[in-house]
Amino acid sequence: MPSRQRAPRNGVTCPYCFEPVAPQRILFRCRGQAGRRQGCAPVLDEALAEYTGSTAGASLPPVFAASGRKGRAECPECGLATGNRACPECHNPLPSAYCDSPGRIVALVGAKNAGKSTYIAVLLHELMNRVGTELDASLVACDDRTIERYKRDFARPLLEERRLLPTTASAATGPREPLVYLLTRTRRGRFARPRNDSLALVLFDTAGEDLRSREVTDLHLRYLEAADAIVFLVDPLELPGARTGVRDAVAAPRGAGDDPDSEPLNIIARVTDALRQRHGTRPGEPLPVPVAVALTKIDVLRPGLLRQSALHRSRSGSGVLDLDDRDAVNEQVRALLHDWQAGQLDTYLGQQYADHALFGLSALGGVPDEGRVGAGGVRPYRAEDPLLWLLYRFGMLEGVRPGGG
Ligand SMILES: Nc1nc2c(ncn2[C@@H]2O[C@H](COP(=O)(O)OP(=O)(O)O)[C@@H](O)[C@H]2O)c(=O)[nH]1
Ligand SMILES: [Mg+2]
Ligand SMILES: [Zn+2]
Ligand SMILES: [Zn+2]
Structure with missing residues (x-):
């Protein structure tokens, strides 16, 4: 190719x-x-x-x-x-804001059942509301189809009617269009004039099987090749050793099962291949594209596992990235991956990418029950963390160390 x-x-x-x-x-x-x-x-x-x-x-x-x-x-x-x-x-x-500050396409990837659709629904809602306000950032759909589809397929069922989203159809039969948003942040320096920076959030609600190399659609491959940053979602329930850390009430995954094509490491390897096509890097050379890897559904973990941990705290900082908190979460997720015999994932990312960061989040904030969101409604937890890190990496958000140093 x-x-x-x-x-x-x-x-x-x-x-x-x-x-x-x-x-x-x-x-x-x-x-x-x-x-x-x-x-x-x-x-x-x-x-x-x-x-x-x-x-x-x-x-x-x-x-x-x-x-x-x-x-x-x-x-x-x-x-x-x-x-x-x-x-x-x-x-x-x-x-025009996209033409003026080009680039920065953020792509979202994950196996079937990793939580992509749910995450899209919740992340966009957070950005349009609480997090958008905190960051002084606006999130604007780039076309009318995006507005309609977000409402119909994401916000209305999940956030209003509190129903879990249906499994995404493969691109062969389902919609093949991404949702396209422009996230624009105004930065006010003390002396400089306010400046607007933009980032395109391009979200394909893909079915995991669309990433299999032999079936991958051309548009999808181009999406991955064009990405300036990747958010990669991993369902902890799919990791071999994680079952021991899961609450008893949580059922075994009904998703990928034993299909090696859906294993997190295999999917990220396929994405990596696509990125290498564009960047033309040699195999030993790390890719410059920042990769955020997030464990989804961390509400399923036993409370004991999270107690006194960085993941248990709410994110601190307001309108900035708390780098101490970032380091602590990164280390904790790394430790979890290694405990769960998924340390390979971390090792592979370290070999392939110049910059990767680990996250733990919950879009729903609680275990769903019989096709519906839990009683308390959707209460996202640290859902915005990967995006804040990317904004920081793109120079659109300031990083601070509250503890000094
Ligand atoms: N406990 C918990 N389950 C979740 C969460 N997000 C998604 N799920 C579950 O994971 C299933 C798959 O999510 P979905 O977003 O459809 O995954 P996709 O196939 O990657 O689009 C959903 O039906 C939910 O049951 C979460 O934050 N917490
Ligand atoms: Mg889906
Ligand atoms: Zn005319
Ligand atoms: Zn075009």
Whole structure:
């Protein structure tokens, strides 16, 4: 397979089709008619319909190429000035904040039943509410389909109706589109002018089986290749030695079972192969992409295992990353992995990646019961930790050591 190009200098990688796009190739889309404004009428956008697999929602004012100054151009048909940008390949919207601070696609990966769908639902909700406020950050969906799908497939069933989410269908039959968000953080220096930094959260709610090398879809492979950071979710119940640390009431996993294709180490190895395609690194050379590895569902662990541990504390710090806390959690998860005969995972990551960090989180905050969220509702615990670390790694969040040093 040819190794894919990184985004050209000053260019962007489209967060929908993952094609690298030079700035002069980015299209504009006419703002169209609205109220008394006389713009172009909507027409079927075939490139967009091809991407979404449906003509629904693909009737839009036309796109056009223009050199554009300061991110604006006049429509050659109707003369209206527009600032709406679109990918030249798939015609999805490219938000101007994304064009201005390119890169930083965060990808989420995990085996079937690792907790991806649940995590997506909860993380986005946290970012739109509590954590977003804490960080002075906004989370904005990049297209209307993302807004609708998040509500229909994630927020409504899990957060409102408190039903567990259905198992994700394979991309062969289910939706193949990612949810695309732009997370923008305003940093106010004491003397400097406020500055906005953006990060694209591109979340494919994949079925674990889509990551098997022989079945992997092209779009999915490109997603992994384009990722500037990876969040890798691991269900502790799938780790061989972890059963001893689990509360008695928790049933054995109904997920992957003995399927070696779903083992955490095998999945991360496949992702690593994809990343090596793009970065063109030699096998012995560590990859520069930061990887956050999170044990999900840590509410299933015996309380005794967590008592007096870093994982048991709530995260400290507000609007900053507490580096002491980060180190303590990292060490504790590492110790758990080694206790559970899963130390290999940690060793492998250390060999393949220049920078990986370990996390423990719970999206639900409690063990679900008969298809429903526990009585107290969804109470996420440390769900945002991996993202805070990535923001820190990207220079978008300050790190502090409260203990000094
Ligand atoms: N105890 C506990 N179980 C969880 C949590 N998150 C997910 N689960 C369980 O794991 C199952 C699989 O989660 P899901 O998000 O569908 O996994 P996916 O296949 O990776 O998308 C769910 O049905 C839940 O029963 C959590 O935070 N705590
Ligand atoms: Mg799922
Ligand atoms: Zn595109
Ligand atoms: Zn027009």
